[in-house]
Amino acid sequence: MPNTMNNDSKTRADTISSDTPVVSIILPTYNRAKYLATAIHSVLAQKVSFPIEIIVVDDNSTDDTAQVVTDIGDSRVKYIPLKERHGGGGARNKGIEYSTGKYIGFIDSDVTWLPLKLEKQIAELESNPKYACTYSTFYKISPSGEKVVQPKNTYSGWVNEKLLLSNFIDMPTVIIRRDAIDKVGGFDEKLPRFQDWELFLRVSKEYKIHCFEEPTIESLDLPDSISRNDLARDEALKHIYEKHGAEFKKDAVPHKQILLKLANANFILGKKQAGVAYLRQAKDMLTPLELISYSIFSKLPKTLIINLNKLKKRL
Known part of the structure; x- marks a missing residue:
């Protein structure tokens, strides 16, 4: 049997000792035993x-996840089996709840950390206490084996204004101080996507x-990544806009960006009326060229809109 932690296990406050790990690494997984x-x-x-600890949070998998953890046979690897699906945010929150480290890191089952x-x-x-966390660039490996460094643009310091435009922080690259997580709260479990973006919108308002x-x-x-779920994308963007609307509306540029993302998400789903409604909200912030481009874009067939978005991501 794996080194299992359950609802009867002691939580963080009960387990802190001289042997407490410096870093707790949270690994949420669902039917990814292969990786x-x-x-x-x-x-x-x-x-x-x-010392470190790895907390594998099994989000009610039906594959051999438990056996994989058992076969590794390392006491630093803790196993939390969930009896029902919690989603990515909920699984990470459960891992944080049972973690004990001064710092918290994250890894996904399809990710490899470099040594x-x-x-x-x-x-x-340790040398820069003014920072709440550190993230990094990373290698994205395509199905064909092509390796590309992402993201193209990175920022340090007070980055909230940049994060309002787009997310450039990939969760498995992050190491964050526990104190920061405790202050801003964990992941928003209502979000089907973009949990990392929403979390760091909160972190970046309080910390460098x-x-x-x-x-x-x-x-x-x-190919089966949640990031490819268009409906989840639309739902997540709407929730983030509702939750952080005041921040987006402080400046025309991020406000325009989130409205265009919402419009695009609805066009991809074939919801042209909703997409046009978001464009109308952004109308006064668009340049004449953008206004013409999006007016044409809104009239295209759903299939063509999807293909154009795929092409844009490759460029």
């Missing part, structure tokens, strides 16, 4: 002298954030 061992071993192989990730990022946080300008992970681009 899980590689992800876990990449964390266990980190070149650090301080010096923890050493370098923890050193950065540091970018480590070197890839620290490799991430597989899997």
Whole structure:
């Protein structure tokens, strides 16, 4: 049996001792047994002298996830089986609840950490207390094996205004201070997507954030990723806009951007009336060229809109 933690297990406040891990790494997973061992071993192989723990949160998988954890047989790997689906945000929150480290890291089952990730990022946080967390660039691995460094643009310091425009922080690259998570709260479990973006909109209002300008992970681009769910994208964007609307509306640029994202999400779903409604809200913020472009875009067939978005992502 894996080193199982359940609802009767002691939580963080009960377990802090001299042996407490410096870093707790949260790994939420659902039916990804095929990739899980590689992800876990990449964390266990980190070149650090301080103690760590890996908390695998099994989001009610029906595959061999539990057996994979058992076969690894390392006491640093804790296993939390959930009796019902919680989603990505809920599973991560459960892992945070049972974690004990001063710092919290995140990894997904389709991600591999590079060997010096923890050493370098923890050193950065230890030497720069003004930062609540550090993130990094990363390698995205396509199904064909092509490796591309992302994101193209990164920022450090007070980055809230930049994050309102788009998310450039990939969750598995992040190491964050527990105190920061405790202050702003965990992941919003209402979100089917963009939980990381929403979390860092909150973090970046309270704290400075540091970018480590070197890839620290490799991430597989899997076809069954939640990021490919168009309905989830629309629902998440609406929730984020409702929750952080006041921040978006402070400046015309981020306000326009979120409205255009919402319009595009609705056009992809074939909801032209809703998409046009968002365009009308953004009308006074659009340049004449943008107004013409989106007016034409809104009249295109759904299939063509989807294909144009796919092409845009490749460019």
